[in-house]
Amino acid sequence: MLELVFWFFSAAAIVSAFLCITRRSAVASALWLVSTLFDLAAIFVLLDAQFIGVLQVLVYAGAIMVLFLFVIMLLDLGREGRTDMKGSVGQFVALALGVGLVVELWVLKRVMDAEGGFAAQTAAFQLPEGELARMTEAQGAIGIIAAPLFRQYLVPFEVTSVLLLVAVVGAVVLAKRRL
Amino acid sequence: MPVAIDLSAPGGVALALLPEILLTVWACVLLLLAAWQHRDPDAHRRIGGLALVGLVAALVVMVWFWKSGTRPAGLPLMIALDTFRYAGAIVFLIGAILTVLLSLRYLGRERIAVPEYYALLLFAVIGMLLMGGAADLIVLFLGLETMSLAVYVLAGIKRRSGTSAEAALKYFLLGAFASGFLLYGIALIYGATGTTNLTVIAFQLSDGGLQDSALLSIGVALLLVGFGFKVAAVPFHMWVPDVYDGAPTPISGFMAAAVKAAGFAALIRIMVTALGESTAVWQGAVWWLAVITMLIGNLIALAQRRLKRMLAYSSIGHAGYLLVAVTSGTPAGASAFLFYALVYTLMTIGAFGLLAALGRDGESEVLIDDLSGLAAGRPWISFAMAVFMLSLLGFPGTAGFIGKWYILSAAIGTGQWLLAVILVLGSVVSAGYYLPVIMNMYMREPVERRPDLSASVDLVGAARGVVATAVVLLILLGVWPNRVLDLAVDGSRDLRAPALVTGTSP
Numbered sequence: 001m002l003e004l005v006f007w008f009f010s011a012a013a014i015v016s017a018f019l020c021i022t023r024r025s026a027v028a029s030a031l032w033l034v035s036t037l038f039d040l041a042a043i044f045v046l047l048d049a050q051f052i053g054v055l056q057v058l059v060y061a062g063a064i065m066v067l068f069l070f071v072i073m074l075l076d077l078g079r080e081g082r083t084d085m086k087g088s089v090g091q092f093v094a095l096a097l098g099v100g101l102v103v104e105l106w107v108l109k110r111v112m113d114a115e116g117g118f119a120a121q122t123a124a125f126q127l128p129e130g131e132l133a134r135m136t137e138a139q140g141a142i143g144i145i146a147a148p149l150f151r152q153y154l155v156p157f158e159v160t161s162v163l164l165l166v167a168v169v170g171a172v173v174l175a176k177r178r179l
Numbered sequence: 180m181p182v183a184i185d186l187s188a189p190g191g192v193a194l195a196l197l198p199e200i201l202l203t204v205w206a207c208v209l210l211l212l213a214a215w216q217h218r219d220p221d222a223h224r225r226i227g228g229l230a231l232v233g234l235v236a237a238l239v240v241m242v243w244f245w246k247s248g249t250r251p252a253g254l255p256l257m258i259a260l261d262t263f264r265y266a267g268a269i270v271f272l273i274g275a276i277l278t279v280l281l282s283l284r285y286l287g288r289e290r291i292a293v294p295e296y297y298a299l300l301l302f303a304v305i306g307m308l309l310m311g312g313a314a315d316l317i318v319l320f321l322g323l324e325t326m327s328l329a330v331y332v333l334a335g336i337k338r339r340s341g342t343s344a345e346a347a348l349k350y351f352l353l354g355a356f357a358s359g360f361l362l363y364g365i366a367l368i369y370g371a372t373g374t375t376n377l378t379v380i381a382f383q384l385s386d387g388g389l390q391d392s393a394l395l396s397i398g399v400a401l402l403l404v405g406f407g408f409k410v411a412a413v414p415f416h417m418w419v420p421d422v423y424d425g426a427p428t429p430i431s432g433f434m435a436a437a438v439k440a441a442g443f444a445a446l447i448r449i450m451v452t453a454l455g456e457s458t459a460v461w462q463g464a465v466w467w468l469a470v471i472t473m474l475i476g477n478l479i480a481l482a483q484r485r486l487k488r489m490l491a492y493s494s495i496g497h498a499g500y501l502l503v504a505v506t507s508g509t510p511a512g513a514s515a516f517l518f519y520a521l522v523y524t525l526m527t528i529g530a531f532g533l534l535a536a537l538g539r540d541g542e543s544e545v546l547i548d549d550l551s552g553l554a555a556g557r558p559w560i561s562f563a564m565a566v567f568m569l570s571l572l573g574f575p576g577t578a579g580f581i582g583k584w585y586i587l588s589a590a591i592g593t594g595q596w597l598l599a600v601i602l603v604l605g606s607v608v609s610a611g612y613y614l615p616v617i618m619n620m621y622m623r624e625p626v627e628r629r630p631d632l633s634a635s636v637d638l639v640g641a642a643r644g645v646v647a648t649a650v651v652l653l654i655l656l657g658v659w660p661n662r663v664l665d666l667a668v669d670g671s672r673d674l675r676a677p678a679l680v681t682g683t684s685p
Contacts, residue, residue, distance in 0.1 A: 108393055155196070155258060156257065166328045169332075170329065173299070174332055
């Protein structure tokens with residue numbers, strides 16, 4: 001049953017992602033991106049990461065994409081018409097790069113299999129079966145995210161806030177009409 | 180008395196990050212001041228002066244850390260507490276201080292009425308400090324992004340100029356692309372070793388089981404592509420001439436000197452600390468990068484007629500020399516880098532400072548031929564320019580020579596004779612574009628068709644002090660480098676990780 005759900009959402013995510021990059025209308029494209037993000041949220045839940053799944057829906061599929069759509073509609077980019085999508089050469093290059101990525105994954109898998117399989121290679125770093133569920137039960141779904149974020153990874157967390165401040169200041173300095 | 184800081188306690192982390200926290204708070208204060216005093220040109224200069232205060236304070240803290248021998252109690256988590264961090268930070272802070280001094284009058288002259296300039300410069304320095312001082316790939320990446328974002332904006336801060344906007348956009352797009360490669364590389368290295376901590380990566384690799392892991396090799400390759408963009412190594416150098424050309428000249432100098440030095444500091448930290456025992460994974464690739472960067476950077480520079488573009492291509496050639504120091508993969512290479520980075524900062528910012536005095540409107544129109552006969556009218560300015568050019572060339576008697584000498588000896592120390600020969604060859608080629616500048620100034624008659632450059636040169640105030648200090652230091656370090664060399668050697672003392680992990684003395 002679980003496996004069936006996983007395959008369903010994986011297929012939906014891939015199809016939505018494909019439609020997202022092939023639609024000519026910016027609004028349709030953005031809506032397919034929302035669908036992709038929803039499917040990914042479902043996969044997070046399947047991986048016992050419920051909190052990340054909820055955040056994915058709230059922040060990405062919700063807040064960010066609504067803002068995105070709002071800007072697209074505000075600038076009136078939703079209509080069909082002129083497009084800056086590349087012609088057949090650009091599509092061919094993109095296809096070649098995509099095939100390259102798939103080949104890279106395949107090679108990695110081959111190498112892994114030759115060296116005893118992915119599970120054996122990464123056994124040292126893998127949580128035991130069901131460990132995540134047990135930890136969630138003990139500390140709560142948020143606790144297992146919050147504790148490392150605000151203890152072990154406190155420095156990167158704070159640096160990220162500086163990074164975002166720089167981005168905001170930079171955007172205003174470059175783009176505001178009258179300083 | 181050595182101070183040990185416990186990096187697992189909040190107080191310890193705050194103390195270890197004191198210079199960065201200080202600069203962040205100070206940059207926020209500057210932003211507030213800039214918001215209140217936006218229209219007043221005098222206030223802009225005051226904000227620049229306050230930025231200097233913050234940078235000097237951070238410098239003092241770094242020197243204090245170094246003097247007191249501050250080190251981590253146990254494993255360095257997230258932020259390193261070693262002499263390489265302190266030495267690198269001092270180089271970046273000196274670069275930033277010189278840039279602020281050059282900018283004080285430049286902004287007014289070029290009518291860049293954006294007081295946030297100085298706050299962004301401080302943020303860029305915070306990013307650099309985190310890059311050079313990271314003990315974890317996550318902090319390193321975030322530092323790099325903080326620096327890059329601030330520098331993208333600084334490159335385009337001349338809002339009325341089309342070329343400046345083009346430079347910013349080009350730099351931003353290619354930089355974002357490079358960050359993608361870098362992040363992918365970091366993810367694959369995490370996949371191969373199960374950690375992002377540099378010391379623990381070295382520990383995971385020390386048993387030799389991961390030497391030929393495909394994940395690790397691809398990760399390191401992508402990491403090198405990302406850093407290749409950031410430090411402008413050929414074949415990832417395409418953005419350099421246009422971006423340096425379009426950016427305001429003090430920022431071009433800042434990018435050529437401090438931003439590049441920060442990229443190299445981060446690269447050396449990864450290569451020596453994390454991968455120092457597994458050189459087979461990366462040494463060949465960096466070897467080739469160094470060779471083609473030295474050859475192509477110097478050859479294309481020969482064809483340049485404009486001074487600013489020539490300096491841009493010369494900075495690519497110098498990235499090649501620094502890559503030679505990286506290739507050795509030893510603490511000796513790291514100390515050669517530290518010394519060369521300091522010297523390179525002085526001569527590059529000095530040269531760009533002079534260029535800023537020579538021209539108007541971004542200075543991209545100043546031709547090398549325009550310098551003809553400058554020595555007759557402005558002997559001191561010509562002398563300073565000659566010193567910078569000779570030092571960039573690596574002429575004996577200047578600090579550039581000593582710097583190159585130590586890179587050569589680091590390369591030869593690991594048996595890289597061919598690389599050393601190519602470095603010397605590259606320097607010989609570079610004489611073909613540095614010497615014409617000097618010949619034009621001293622041996623040619625002034626050209627008639629342009630307005631007289633010697634009358635319009637505008638080198639006053641703090642900029643004059645910057646150029647004079649750079650000249651004096653370059654000559655001083657050229658004849659008496661011992662003290663600074665000792666510091667550079669001390670600066671890479673505890674860079675190798677395994678000694679730290681296994682507890683054996685290096």
